Amino acid sequence: MRPNVFRPQSLQEACSLLEEHEEALVYGGGTALQILLKQGILVGSSFIDISGIPGLAEISFTDDFLRVGPMVTLRRMERSEEIRELFSLASSAYAKVANPRVRNTATVGGNIAHGDYRLDPPVALLVLGASVELTSRNSIRKVPLEEFFVDFQVTDISAGEIVTAVEIPRSIHIVGSSFVKLSSLSANDWPSASAAVGLMENDNGVHTLRLALGALAATPVMATVDIRNLNLDQTLEASLSKAMELMDPIADVRGSVKYKLRLGRVAVEEAIRSAWKEVPNGR
Ligand SMILES: Cc1cc2nc3c(=O)[nH]c(=O)nc-3n(C[C@H](O)[C@H](O)[C@H](O)COP(=O)(O)OP(=O)(O)OC[C@H]3O[C@@H](n4cnc5c(N)ncnc54)[C@H](O)[C@@H]3O)c2cc1C
Structure with a gap:
């Protein structure tokens, strides 16, 4: 027809x-x-x-x-x-x-x-x-x-x-950001895990980290982390803990649940480190 x-x-x-x-x-x-x-x-x-x-x-x-x-x-x-x-x-x-x-x-x-x-x-x-x-x-x-x-x-x-x-x-004031996509089959393929990070700043400095994940739950998911007065290591710890709460991956041809959880942590850490480097004059 x-x-x-x-x-x-x-x-x-x-x-x-x-x-x-x-x-x-x-x-x-x-x-x-x-x-x-x-x-x-x-x-x-x-x-x-x-x-x-x-x-x-x-x-x-x-x-x-x-x-x-x-x-x-x-x-x-x-x-x-x-x-x-x-x-x-x-x-x-x-x-x-x-x-x-x-x-x-x-x-x-x-x-x-x-x-x-x-x-x-x-x-x-x-x-x-x-x-x-x-x-x-x-x-x-x-x-x-x-x-x-x-x-x-x-x-x-x-x-x-x-x-x-x-x-x-246009009002959202992000001073450092990064998108990391990790694929297990080929670089052009769908991700096994992805993470985007945005660092938000006001007059008192960077205060909030916005974090979103792809391929790690039934839908794209997002959370915010209060990072006032935190250094990079503390920010990583707080954000990874929040990210793990969001992750509920589906096993498929692109990886097992365990593999995707591991890859998810790597994507989040890479995205945070990369966004951090963009913040003018450090923190
Ligand atoms: C080989 C391949 C690899 C891909 N890899 C990736 C990848 O790595 N990452 C990624 O993000 N995406 C990937 N994609 C998916 C790609 O992003 C989507 O196919 C594409 O974004 C869909 O856009 P489209 O305009 O072609 O939508 P369509 O195919 O035209 O439509 C998709 C759906 O949306 C509906 N729709 C379309 N337009 C509207 C509208 N304006 N309002 C309401 N409903 C609408 C349609 O009815 C349909 O249900 C891949 C696709 C292919 C073919």
Whole structure:
């Protein structure tokens, strides 16, 4: 049977189509969708291709936010100089997804909506305090990324909703950050463990460490650690202890639970040491 592909020209039209055809799947870059359909994990015969809707592939800056449209490719996130300057943590996570062929096609909206526990970009976006905009025919709502990943492969997207933006607040003051991805099969592969770290500063110095983990639990997970007056060794100890509480890895072809727990510790330690080096004048 030939698939039914709708090509709406406005968001309103896309939302109406999604409401009318409940079984329809939004088509971003198709990199995950095609594989899941071939494997029979997803079943779908109707697709809503949102690539023709004006404005959905824009990157813009307001006083408060970096706003990224859902059809912006991962490659553009990796290569944008403005993003690298303001949110280098995001650039480095997007740059580590798969290979340039995938990054040239996959989209920011599709990546978030995919909801896989091993995804790289959400780990950095969690540390950056990002949120997701979801639009349906009758509403627009903004969900903090911390609440967006609900369970294994389950996100907060409801029937009829489309991811219409990912926003990163400009107010978050991170002075040192790092994203570390450790893969056991090949450098381009999904991670066996990943960690992102951001060190937050105010007038009294660095006070909080934001830590997020990928591939180490059923969803990407995040925690904050109070590191006021702690030196590097004390920060490592406090953060690793918090990280171990978050880790509940799933054994698979990329490693056993024991192996992933070990790798998770290594990723966290590496990310903290690397972020620490970026703090101006030490602490
Ligand atoms: C070979 C390979 C290796 C990979 N390795 C990695 C890796 O190492 N790290 C990593 O993070 N990722 C990896 N990925 C996954 C990649 O990041 C995802 O495939 C990609 O981000 C999905 O984006 P897409 O635009 O192609 O989404 P699609 O495939 O189009 O869609 C994915 C899902 O999201 C839904 N969707 C798409 N857009 C929207 C929207 N705007 N609103 C609501 N729902 C939407 C679709 O219906 C579908 O359920 C890999 C993929 C491949 C093929």
